[in-house]
Amino acid sequence: MLNTRKSFLFIILISALTLSSCKTSEEFTGYSYDPEGVTETSDREINHQNKRTIGFLEDGVWITNEFRGSRVNDVIRTGTYHYRLQINPEISPINNSPWYGFQVWADDTTHVTLELTYTDGRHRYRPEISYNGGQTWQKADSISYNREPETRIGVISLEIGPEPVWISAQVPQTTTEFREWSDRIAKKAFIQRSVVGSSHQGRPIYQLKISEYSGEPVKGVVLIYGRQHPPEIPGYITGLHFIEELASDSDLAKKFREYFDIWTYPLMNPDGADNGHWRTNSTGVDLNRDWQYFNQPETNAVRRSLLPLLNRDDRKVFYAIDFHSTGETVFYPILKEIETFPHLFTYRWLDEIKRELPDIELNVEPFPTDSPIAKNWSHKTFGIDAVTYEVWDGLPKDQLEKLGTESAQIFMEMMISEFEKKMK
Structure with missing residues (x-):
């Protein structure tokens, strides 16, 4: 009976999301730095660059x-x-x-x-x-x-x-460099690379699933998104270092993978990356404003690959991270008064990063969950805590590695504690 009911709810959710795909957002019209109409995510004509x-x-x-x-x-x-x-x-x-x-x-x-x-x-x-x-x-x-x-x-x-x-403008990171990186990391037996969809121009949207066998009847899942905005390479690189640490051979990472899978989409906007775009995909849409109606194939592919987690008894989504870059290193968490699971995890994680990495200035700016972005969709869909992880676009290369690696180590220690507290 339980599985039947969950399947029914899953079908209802899919139907509701599909029917809403042609609507425009009425609740949220953009942040102060957004251009007008940013939440209208239907295809637009773009100014193509003449290659010569x-x-x-x-x-x-x-x-x-x-x-x-x-x-x-x-x-x-x-x-x-x-x-x-x-x-x-x-x-x-x-x-x-x-x-x-x-x-x-x-x-x-x-x-x-x-x-x-x-x-x-x-x-x-x-x-x-x-x-x-x-x-x-x-x-x-x-x-x-x-x-x-x-x-x-x-x-x-x-x-x-x-x-x-x-x-x-930044050290280039196109689909060529991403393929080289993912070829290398996917050699590990517990990492599966798959194509979950295609961009408008036919480039693959890759999922890397880091999943190691363990005796846990229910494992946690951490979701990681990246490179929705093409120029935000420092955040993208920090995210790659973060993923590498979760997949490393350290004792901490091995223990973490006993409890958790990682489902990650490090390069969500391959068209924008290869075409040298300032912000959008190949049809002029800001992908991180398309997490309500999913008009774009890139965001829709990621959503389709994640929704089956709602119907699994052996997996429980715990957290989501979306890597970006801006004029400072800053966490954008969910407002404290909004109930999440694990409760207030982002704020506690931030405090530990500040304590362990005092040389890297790290700020915090909470936001409500009304905007159609990846963090908020993750919270609304799975009831979890989530963060937009912004990295200063002038941070030196060695600091990007340090931030990605050491924040991942702190994250794993805290997530293991959360798992043992909630699931044992």
Whole structure:
């Protein structure tokens, strides 16, 4: 009787979610930093980037965007070895996360000046530069780069030659790099990689399921989402380090996996990542505003793969994390007065991270559950606590690894305690 009733409720839930897919959100219209209409998540026309290599024969200088993860829409020569690069978003208006990526070289060794200008945005990210085809990267220093305070444009001055110099808003992380990472981690016997759906442009949406056999009749499940917004690479990288630690060979991780499975979707917006988008997928939709009506194939694929957990007697969802990046490292938890399971876990976890990692400034800003985002859907669907885990987009590489690894260790210790308290 119990299983029949649960199956019936599951069917009702699926039907209700499907019928609501054509509606628009009336309860929530956006955060203060969102453009108007952000919660209308039907397909939109976007401004496609024209892939090309632009050459200036009088200078012997060449600039290209003909590779994955690039963005530069036009280049204008304003003087000898001086160029204005125009960078446009895929839609407008849009959040100010102005991604750029291009390669520049010259027939002979020379010094060039590049002005980064934007439509519907202003310069934000200090450039990452690679002189060896992306093998190593370095942040532009104050000699080669400055942001003009009045015009808010970025100016890069550097020496180039016949070998292309790669300049990018963040160290690029396209579907190529993700596939390499997931190939490596999926070699472990207890990690299963599967395709749960496809993006608009046919790129796979991957799930990594970390599940090791144990004698527990009911195991907990932790949900992890990532890279809904393409430029937010520091949060994405922190999330990868977090996942790696949960899947590590440490005694703590082994014990954690006796009690918990991890269902993770580290790269939810592969189209945006490969097309160099500022914010959205290939139809101009902010995926982290599509967790109410699921009009987009990316969010809908993840939802479909998770809903069967409602009907399983051998699994109980405990927590959800959604990794992002912004102008500070900050946790966005659910308001304390809202009942969750485990109760107030995010706040307790945050306190422990602050205590263990005092050198990393970590802030907190609670939010209600009215917005159509991944964290809130996870709470409403499974009754759990959840957090949007935002990482400062200027945090150094070694700090990203430290934050991801050590916050995962603290998380595992606390989650084991919660499991033993609730399930034993």
